[in-house]
Amino acid sequence: MNTHRSAAQPDISTEPEPDDEFEHSPVPEDRRKSLLTVSAVWFGFPMILTNAIPGGVVVAMLGFWRGLGAILVANLVMLLYVGILSHRAGTTGESFSLQASRTFGRGGYIVASAFLSTIVVGWFAFNTGATGATLHASFGWHERLVTVLAGLGFIALTFFGIKALSWLGAVAAPLFVLAGIIALVLVARDHDMGAVFSYEGVGGASALTFGAAVSTIMATFADSGTMTADFTRWSKNGRQAVLATVSAFPVASLVAQITGGLVVAAGAIASAGTTGGDFLPILTGEHSGILNVIAAVFVFVNLGSVCSHCLYNGALGWSHLTGTRMRLMTVVLGLVGTLAALAGVWNHFLDWLVILSVFVPPLGGVLIADQLFARGGRGAMDRRPTVTVRPTAFVAWAVGAAAGGVAHWWAPQLSDAVTGLVVAVVAYAVFERTLSRAAVAETAPAA
Numbered sequence: 001m002n003t004h005r006s007a008a009q010p011d012i013s014t015e016p017e018p019d020d021e022f023e024h025s026p027v028p029e030d031r032r033k034s035l036l037t038v039s040a041v042w043f044g045f046p047m048i049l050t051n052a053i054p055g056g057v058v059v060a061m062l063g064f065w066r067g068l069g070a071i072l073v074a075n076l077v078m079l080l081y082v083g084i085l086s087h088r089a090g091t092t093g094e095s096f097s098l099q100a101s102r103t104f105g106r107g108g109y110i111v112a113s114a115f116l117s118t119i120v121v122g123w124f125a126f127n128t129g130a131t132g133a134t135l136h137a138s139f140g141w142h143e144r145l146v147t148v149l150a151g152l153g154f155i156a157l158t159f160f161g162i163k164a165l166s167w168l169g170a171v172a173a174p175l176f177v178l179a180g181i182i183a184l185v186l187v188a189r190d191h192d193m194g195a196v197f198s199y200e201g202v203g204g205a206s207a208l209t210f211g212a213a214v215s216t217i218m219a220t221f222a223d224s225g226t227m228t229a230d231f232t233r234w235s236k237n238g239r240q241a242v243l244a245t246v247s248a249f250p251v252a253s254l255v256a257q258i259t260g261g262l263v264v265a266a267g268a269i270a271s272a273g274t275t276g277g278d279f280l281p282i283l284t285g286e287h288s289g290i291l292n293v294i295a296a297v298f299v300f301v302n303l304g305s306v307c308s309h310c311l312y313n314g315a316l317g318w319s320h321l322t323g324t325r326m327r328l329m330t331v332v333l334g335l336v337g338t339l340a341a342l343a344g345v346w347n348h349f350l351d352w353l354v355i356l357s358v359f360v361p362p363l364g365g366v367l368i369a370d371q372l373f374a375r376g377g378r379g380a381m382d383r384r385p386t387v388t389v390r391p392t393a394f395v396a397w398a399v400g401a402a403a404g405g406v407a408h409w410w411a412p413q414l415s416d417a418v419t420g421l422v423v424a425v426v427a428y429a430v431f432e433r434t435l436s437r438a439a440v441a442e443t444a445p446a447a
Contacts, residue, residue, distance in 0.1 A: 021161045021326040023319040026093035026233065033234040035243060037166045041231050042248035044169020045309045046221055047176045047256045048302050049280060050127060054216050055257025056264040056277025061208035063201040064265040070210055071257045074217035075250035077418060081364060082225040083245045088371050089229035090241025096227040096313075097320040103370040108389035110321060112363055112397075117317030119223045119356065121337050122345065123310040128154060129341035131303045135296065138284040144342060150300065151338030154307040158315065158330045162234055165309060172305035173252060179298045180259040182291070183279040187268040199265035202273050211407070211415035217257065218417040219357035225249075226364040227313045311337065357417040358408055362400025365424030366393050374432040392431040400424025 022031070059067035088099065096116070100109040132147030157164050187193070201207075208216075228245065235241035260277015263269055268282060283295040314337075315329040322329070370393070404420025411419075 023316055023326050032236045035240045038235045038244040039247040040166040040169040042244050043252045044172040044305050046248050046253040047173045048306045051220055051256035052260030053276035053278050054220055056260035056272055058213040058216060059261035059264045060202050060272035062213055064196055064199040067261055070213035071217055074214045075253050078218060078225060078249040082228045082249055083242045084368050086228045086232040086241040086245045087238040089233040090235035091238040093233045094229060095233055095316060096229045097317055099229050103367050104393045105387045105389040113317045113321055116223055116227055117314045120310040121314040121333050124307050124337040125340035125345045127303045127307045128338055129345060131299060134280060134299055138280060147341050151341060154304050155330060155334035158308045158311040159327050165312060168305050168308060172301050175298055175301050183263060183282045186282050187263055187266050191266040191268055193266055196262060196265040209412045211413050214415040215357040215417040222356045222360040224310060224313055226360055230313050230316050358404040358420060359401050361417045361421035362397050362424035365400055365421040366396050366428045369425045369428040374429050392428060396424050396428035396431055399427040
């Protein structure tokens with residue numbers, strides 16, 4: 001296995017420490033984790049309250065069956081998308097930044113890595129702010145104080161690295177299942193669950209197209225899904241990396257989104273078109289003190305899971321960019337994200353999803369094209385990055401994002417996320433094939 005560092009990175013240490021997160025080099029084979037451990041990392045990530053929200057929004061806008069169809073399609077695309085990137089990570093042990101350096105160049109990768117590593121810190125800020133706001137609304141706790149304490153707690157969890165993410169995932173997922181079941185039982189007491197299957201939505205046929213609904217679902221994990229290598233590089237091989245991905249997409253993601261859709265279709269959510277499948281108010285109504293305790297713990301653990309995963313992505317990316325350690329960047333970026341949470345960034349959730357669905361999938365499409373068939377496919381991926389900047393990768397990214405933007409504004413019946421992804425794959429393949437032929441023609445001897 002190729003275990004060299006990116007040529008753009010300094011030599012941080014020659015001998016890995018026992019708790020090394022391998023910010024600047026592939027994970028050695030003898031440090032890989034079991035399938036159960038890596039699956040726990042991914043499994044506990046999408047099964048969160050903020051993934052139930054868009055599931056509920058889609059069902060509210062499209063009705064139950066069409067909404068369910070959009071959720072299923074989006075998860076199938078995510079399985080293919082994240083699975084392909086994960087297979088490469090499990091094969092090489094390389095992080096997202098190392099993968100990007102091969103595709104975008106030794107210097108060009110900085111743009112791609114900095115973009116996504118900053119976006120995920122935005123998710124950390126959003127969910128940290130949501131923790132404070134949610135507990136304030138549910139129990140009257142001091143919102144800003146809870147936000148600060150939650151942010152510090154999530155920073156502390158992330159500081160312990162991939163081990164902490166697997167432990168947290170192993171707790172967060174079962175806790176979500178428990179909370180979701182309790183919520184559905186409470187809903188069934190006061191609502192006719194049989195009416196779920198005839199639910200037609202609240203927004204009317206033109207409120208949200210099927211394609212836009214697919215993009216909304218994909219956008220929730222487009223960024224960390226593109227950075228999946230940061231998690232699945234710990235797998236023993238490519239096959240186990242893909243299996244770990246399956247635990248997230250479709251399994252964990254579907255559990256969260258369908259739970260949100262069910263409570264909406266049952267008529268248990270007020271203003272479902274905007275609040276979506278947020279079922280926490282159902283748990284914190286006029287119920288027992290034990291249930292309120294479960295709800296409070298659920299919020300901290302559940303939102304803490306997504307915060308720690310996103311902060312890990314951001315810290316790993318920025319540590320590679322700056323030649324520092326993941327744990328240092330965890331503290332720095334965590335504090336920045338907590339301050340952003342206090343500033344109220346969590347109020348712009350749906351706008352955030354639109355940005356992600358247009359700009360992130362095309363980036364992943366370029367990576368996939370480069371890894372599978374452009375520039376020699378896997379053979380090219382086994383070599384060191386040979387250029388400082390690869391213009392074709394950036395042009396294909398821009399073309400894909402432009403196509404996604406066109407789909408979003410002028411062809412809403414299409415999915416901007418899928419459109420941008422497919423166009424970027426095709427564009428990069430065409431650009432590289434054209435340049436390759438031109439280079440051959442220039443070097444061919446004259447007749």
